[in-house]
Amino acid sequence: MALLSLLFLLLAIFLGFVRKMNTGLLCIAFALVLGRMSGVSDAVIMKGFNSSLFIMLLGVTYLFSMAQINGSLDLLAQKVIALAGRRVYLIPIIIYVFSIVLAALGPGSVPTMAIMMVFSMSLAAEMKISPVLLSTLTVLGSCAGGLSPLAATGIIGANLCAEFGLTGIENDFLLNGVFSFTVYAVIVYVWLGGYKLCAAEDVGEKVIPSFNRKQLLTIAGIVAMVFMVMLLHINVGLVSFAVAAVLSFLRVSEEAKAIRHIPWNTLLLITGVGVLMQLIIDLGGINILSAALVSIMSAKSAAAVMGLTSGIMSWFSSSSGVVMPTLLPTVPHIAQQLGGVNELELASSITTISHVAAISPLSTGGALALAAYASAANANQKQQQNLFMKMFGVSALGVSVLCVFSYFGMFHWLL
Incomplete structure (x- = not known):
């Protein structure tokens, strides 16, 4: 039954992709x-649904859906990027840094990609900047910030690690992610000639409207949420609901539209996979998967092998919804069997390298970039195909580079 449970998971991933x-x-x-076949009761199966995680993700995404609906986040992004003016070489850097900050404050990686990608791809088309450069830095920045304890990926990672006793990792988890993503961002920036960028038109001269009352209230609410979480240690999901309720009362955004805008597909993906994963753990499937991975690695190569595995899986499935729930539970077993392996190092490798793969057009980040650029630049089929191949190449290179760095202890340097 343990082996069969893993086959069920592979079948779910295969059907989801195909x-x-x-x-x-x-x-x-x-x-x-699987429960019926193995004699597990429905009540036990239902316990695999992580209601605490669901509430946290729902609260955060609801609050930032309100902010996205009334244009607060988009306008904020435009104002920050406009600061570059004629210094066009700063635009990729500003996009990267602002994507980190925005994602870290709560929206997380995918919503931030969606917010920033349309604007960055419009800039790429209008100013003849490489769409590969801007899209890659948008994805990397969004994923780096997404590891914040206020954002979805950080919440998911912390919850999954806490289940096997690895707690208090939030800051190290974020620091490892930001460091490794920044390393690859610098490589891409130099490789694609970001430092050579210049333009005749001053981006800062474009007229950008001021924040209206509703948008100012929304931003104030988000700031209040961050302070309550960081200083008062209130659950991020619960405080997001509280702030959203106040904003809804003040009519700063359309409540019904914000509810429809919540990424329900993602929430169901994450919590649904968790139901099957808990059953797989109970049936011993994770022990089999751990043993298989241990058979092809040593203590020296563990982080690199786990990173490569997560990167390949992420090309065909969701990083936070499938890859992390599948591989993070194997961490304590692998660390125990190999000896001398740091659990946080393995967890960071899995999470970070799987998200670097998101640059691929087969993943969410790359798909958003391809669609946004095709629309902004009116790209023909050949141009889109060319961009597809380049973005997949950057994704594959990112997975390879971080795997090599992880082999030499990159995810251990900051611990």
């Missing part, structure tokens, strides 16, 4: 079938 179905919903269905 048939474009929600892997989380498939996992819940498969959990029922």
Whole structure:
């Protein structure tokens, strides 16, 4: 049954990729079938649904859906990037840094990519800047900030690690991610000639409207949420609901539209996979997966092998919704069997390298970039295909580079 449980997971990932179905919903269905076959009760299966994680993700995404609906985040992004003026070589750097900050404050990686990608790809088309450069730095910055304890990926990672006893890692987790993403961002910036950029037109001269009352209230609410979480240690999901309720009362955004804008597909993906994963853990499937990975690695190569595995998986499935819930539970088993392996190092390698793969157009970040640039530049089929191949190449290079660095202890340097 342990082996069969892993086969069910692989089947869910395969069907999700090939048939474009929600892997989380498939996992819940498969959990029922697997439970019946293994004699596990429905009540036990239902315990695999992480209600605490669901509330946290729902609260954060609801609050930032309100901010996105009324244009607060988009306008803030425009104002920050406009600061570059004629110093066009600073635009990729500003996009990267602001993507980190914005994602870290709560929206997380995917919403930040969605907010920033349209604007960065419009700049790429208008100013003839490499779309590969701007899209890559947008994805890397969004994913780096997404590891914040206020954002979805950071919340998911901390929860998954806490389940096997690895706690208090939030700051180290974020620091490892930001450091490694920045290393690759610098490589891409230099490689694609970001430092050579110049333009006749001054981006800062463009007229950008001022924040209206509703947008100012929204930003004030987000700032208040951050302070309450960081200083008062209130649950980020609960305080997000509280702030959103106040903003809704003040009519700063359309509540019904914000609720529809919540990424329900992602929430169901993450929590649905968790239902099947808990059953797999109970049936011993994770022990089999851990043993298989241990057989091809040593204590020296563990972080690199885990990173490569997560990167390859992420090309065909969700990093935070599938890869992290699948591989992070193997960390304590691998560390115990190999000896001398730091659990946080393995967890950082899995999380970071899987998200570097998101640059690929097969993943969310790359797909957003391709769609946004095709629209902004009116790109033909050949141009889109060329961009597709270049972005996949940058993704593959990123996975390779970080795997090499992890082999030499990159994720251990800051611990």
